Amino acid sequence: xxxxxxxxxRLSARTYGWLLRAYPxxxxxxxxxxxxxxxxxxxxxAWRSGGPLGVWRLLGRTVLDMLASAPPxxxxxxxxxxxxxxxxxxxxLWLADHGLAAGGLALLVLGAxxxxxxxxxxWAALGLAFFAWVAETDGIALPRPGRxxxxxxxxxxxxxxxxxxxxxxxxxxxxxxxPERGDWSDLYTVRDxxxxxxxDPCFELPLGPRSEWSLRGRTPVATLRFEHHERVxxxxxxSLERSLVCAAV
Amino acid sequence: xxxxSAGTTISIGDISNMDGRRAPESLLPLPDAELEILLALVxxxxxxxxxxxxxxxxxxxxxxxxxxxxxxxxxxxxxxxLIEESGERRDPERDDARRRYYRLSDFGSQVLxxxxxxxxxxxxxxRRRLRLSPLGGRT
Numbered sequence: 001x002x003x004x005x006x007x008x009x010r011l012s013a014r015t016y017g018w019l020l021r022a023y024p025x026x027x028x029x030x031x032x033x034x035x036x037x038x039x040x041x042x043x044x045x046a047w048r049s050g051g052p053l054g055v056w057r058l059l060g061r062t063v064l065d066m067l068a069s070a071p072p073x074x075x076x077x078x079x080x081x082x083x084x085x086x087x088x089x090x091x092x093l094w095l096a097d098h099g100l101a102a103g104g105l106a107l108l109v110l111g112a113x114x115x116x117x118x119x120x121x122x123w124a125a126l127g128l129a130f131f132a133w134v135a136e137t138d139g140i141a142l143p144r145p146g147r148x149x150x151x152x153x154x155x156x157x158x159x160x161x162x163x164x165x166x167x168x169x170x171x172x173x174x175x176x177x178x179p180e181r182g183d184w185s186d187l188y189t190v191r192d193x194x195x196x197x198x199x200d201p202c203f204e205l206p207l208g209p210r211s212e213w214s215l216r217g218r219t220p221v222a223t224l225r226f227e228h229h230e231r232v233x234x235x236x237x238x239s240l241e242r243s244l245v246c247a248a249v
Numbered sequence: 250x251x252x253x254s255a256g257t258t259i260s261i262g263d264i265s266n267m268d269g270r271r272a273p274e275s276l277l278p279l280p281d282a283e284l285e286i287l288l289a290l291v292x293x294x295x296x297x298x299x300x301x302x303x304x305x306x307x308x309x310x311x312x313x314x315x316x317x318x319x320x321x322x323x324x325x326x327x328x329x330x331l332i333e334e335s336g337e338r339r340d341p342e343r344d345d346a347r348r349r350y351y352r353l354s355d356f357g358s359q360v361l362x363x364x365x366x367x368x369x370x371x372x373x374x375x376r377r378r379l380r381l382s383p384l385g386g387r388t
Contacts (some may be wrong), residue, residue: 023317031320034297037346038316041298065315073321 008052012043012059019063022070024077058226075145081239092241096145101129139231147227147234157228158221160184164235171244172213184211188224190247215248275354275361278305282314282322287361289355294335296348297323323351331357365384 016039020032039062046054078092095102104125111118136142141149152159161174170193175184191213225239225244279287289303291294301314314322326332335352339345353361375381 023370027324031324034349035316035320037348038297038301038319042301042316061313062317063317065317069315069317069321073324 008055009040009043009047012055013040015059015232016062019066022066024073026077027073039193063111078145093146098129100125100132104129136232137230141232144234146237148237148240150226150233150235152233157226158224159226159233162233162235164240169193173219174225186221187218188221188243189218190244194218219243219247251272268321271356273359276331276360277364277367279360279364280322281312282318283331284361285312285314285362286319286322286326286355287364290332290353290357291361294350294352296340296350298348299340300351326357327351330354331360 013036016036020028020035023032025102040064042058043055044219046058050057051196081092083086104122107118107122107125109118109122111120111122148164150159150162150164153161158175161172163170163172165171171194172191173188173189176189177183178185193213220243223239223243225236227234227236285304285307286300288307289300295303296321297316301316301319304312304314323332327334331354332351333354335350337347337349339347
């Protein structure tokens with residue numbers, strides 16, 4: 001056996017052990033050992049087929065895999081941590097919304113007093129926070145933990161109609177007119193928006209029953225929690241799931 | 250994470266927490282990695298590396314699941330009870346460490362069938378629109 005074999009494999013195993021730290025601790029505790037074992041199997045296969053270059057290629061692919069798979073696990077972890085803890089949830093959501101700007105300011109203070117590198121990092125964080133704010137003001141929905149972007153119609157806390165994407169489907173929620181009350185219904189009617197329909201709820205008033213769109217169910221307006229920003233609206237994921245259960249979607 | 254423009258996906262792990270009476274269709278569409286894993290488990294139980302190889306072989310090397318993608322998907326599938334652990338033991342073909350084995354659950358089989366039906370309908374629709382024959386080539 002050539003001496004480079006164990007060295008390359010040892011180094012790659014050590015590097016992967018270090019990469020595993022990018023995953024949340026509970027996930028690492030449950031699957032980390034198995035993942036290291038699978039990576040070791042892959043390394044041996046890569047070595048047999050491509051030598052040291054094969055192993056380094058594999059390591060490169062694995063870094064990309066880590067960059068793609070770790071952030072969603074952290075997002076899940078954050079949501080789990082926030083469940084059932086209103087204070088933690090509030091703090092988590094505040095951090096998700098304003099953490100970049102707050103962190104940028106803190107870095108600027110740090111940069112001006114003790115750590116010179118804090119200045120460029122702080123300005124970069126503030127710049128990113130500014131662009132995120134401009135994007136949302138411009139109507140671009142940003143990914144937000146625990147919330148789902150919706151396209152709405154009607155102002156106020158509860159929109160008259162909105163669409164939300166779910167996988168490759170778009171669900172259309174609409175409050176139909178209740179002739180008995182002479183007002184909008186307290187229920188959202190949920191329908192499937194057919195794929196490829198170019199639809200904007202804002203241009204579809206007055207809203208009537210859309211019999212041609214398949215009916216999924218009805219859900220009380222009160223189950224949904226909305227959050228409105230300058231030109232983008234969100235619904236909390238938790239309340240959306242609750243409403244979909246009510247509507248039996 | 251979700252966005253209107255990028256496409257919102259409610260994770261199957263989230264949906265699994267809703268209630269015990271779930272329709273298989275409520276978990277559709279399955280993300281690619283989850284679908285590949287369920288397909289790899291159709292023939293019987295397997296450990297992580299065996300699943301990875303099965304996916305690579307089935308796709309002719311086009312689809313490669315990294316360890317992170319594989320185990321993140323396994324975590325979600327376990328949470329949604331589409332798969333279950335079937336014990337920990339050595340692989341008889343690889344005389345090394347003990348490995349955790351996974352198998353498809355009954356509910357997982359139902360979800361997989363529903364997903365394959367959905368994809369078949371989509372393919373049939375696409376072929377009709379493109380005026381392609383069911384076996385390939387234009388009519």
